[in-house]
Amino acid sequence: MSEQFHRRRLVIQAAKMLLAVGILLVLFYNLRGNDVFIRLWREPKDWRLLGLAQCLVITALSLNFIRWFLLVRALELDFQLRDAFRLGSLGHLLNQVSPGSVGGDLFKAMFIAREQPDRRTEAVATVVIDRVVGLYGILLVATAGQAIAGRSTEMTGAIKTLATVVAAFAVIGTIGIALLMTPAFTGPKVREFAAKFPAIGGTLARLIDAAAVYRSRRRYLFAAIxxxxxxxxxxxxxxxxxxxxxxxxxxxxxxxxxxxxMSLCAGAIPLTPSGLGTFEAAMEELYRLVGCAAGTGASVAITFRAMTYVMATLGAIYYLNARKTVKEVLHEAEIEEEIEEGAEPSV
Incomplete structure (x- = not known):
């Protein structure tokens, strides 16, 4: 049964990677004959602006680690800021390159739970809520972007539709967070009902557990948002x-x-590893919808992704310094996934 579980997870991961590669191949195929990448390579660039962009990307990803640190400290777990950067960068690396089924989020949760086994539920809650807060933050910024764009952008029908959908999800997210902070919606009966949903039941149950943990620590939650x-x-x-x-x-x-x-929202959809392909394709299409030449969005997206990989190198350094421990945690995380999905864990 365990071998069947591993085969299934391997097939899922392989399918996600193939989807990412397929999207990128289609994207590049559609740009055949376009000289945008040749110009990107040959023509002069403003390295000062690109350097500033790199600094902002590193700062933004560092804020992600600080956000998680706030959520962990809210539960009074023994956790230092340097731990948030160490595990956060490792998690970021795993989200980019992990060949197995264990992503960065599960790795971070298992690492904290390993060091504090009596606070396992709280450790998992920090990672679940951190992911929810991150997605909610994207929706809020996307909604605010509509006001910032104002009259400077001539929105096509497709852009207007997407903007409306994003705003609707932001409203739904706000209502959902408000409900999760209400005791009546995080009780055992609600959790049991949510767990019965196919495919997403386990995720909903963990989200309800996490919300119950943070209900009395709302100020930390709002700070994280x-x-x-x-x-x-x-x-x-x-x-x-x-x-x-x-x-x-x-x-x-x-x-x-x-x-x-909107492009970041597309990249947050868990169809491919770290949104590889979906983010690039979304940005290319959105740039085209606002009148940009073919290849412009793809060029910007690929450069942006390369800048995020700079932070992954920090995770690689941590990995090289603690390979044995990381491998042990990854193995424990895989066993945890097997248990959650009802498979007999291997050892």
């Missing part, structure tokens, strides 16, 4: 700077704040 908003604001600003620094005709600041968060 504020940090998430700052994170994604910096990332969108970095996207705009990349567009200014590359030899392409990129959108203005207001338009970037409209379509940049």
């Amino acid at each position: 504020l940090v998430a908003g700052c994170t994604h604001t910096l990332l969108v600003t970095a996207i705009w700077l990349i567009g200014r620094g590359l030899p392409v005709d990129a959108p203005n600041f207001g338009t970037t704040f409209l379509i940049g968060p």
Whole structure:
């Protein structure tokens, strides 16, 4: 049964990677004959703006680690800021390159739980809520982007529809967080009912458990949401700077704040590893919808992704210094996944 579990997880991961590669191949195929990448390589670039964009990306990802640190400290777990950066960068690395089924979020949860086994539920709750807060932050920034764009952007029907959908999800997210902070919606009966949903039942149950833990520590939750908003604001600003620094005709600041968060939302959909392919394809299409030349969005997106890999190198350094411990935690995380999915764990 355990071998069947591993085969299934391997197939899922392989399918996600193939989907990412397929999306990128289609994207590049559609740009065949376009000289955008040749110009990107040969023509001069504004390295000052690109360097500033890199600094903003690193700062934004660092804020992600600080956000998680706030959520962990809210539960009074023995956890230091350096631990947040160490595990956060390792988690970021795993989200980019992990060949197995264990992603960065589960790795971080298992690492804390390993060091504090009596606080296992709280450790998992920090990672679940951190992911929810991050996604909610993207929606808030995307919604705010509509106001920032204002009259500087001529929105097509498709852009208007996407903007409406994003705003609707932001409203739904706000209502959902408010309900999760209500005791009546996080009780045992609600959790049991949510756990019965196919495919997403386990995730919903963990979310309800996490919400129950944070209900009495709302100020930390709101602080984390504020940090998430700052994170994604910096990332969108970095996207705009990349567009200014590359030899392409990129959108203005207001338009970037409209379509940049939408691209980040697409990248947050867990169809491919770390949104690889979905983010690039979404940005290329959105840039095209606001009048940019073919290849502009893809150029900006690829440069942005390369900048996020710089932070992954920090995780690689931590990994090289603690390979044995990391491998042990990854193995424990795989066993945990087997148990949650009802498989007989292997040892």
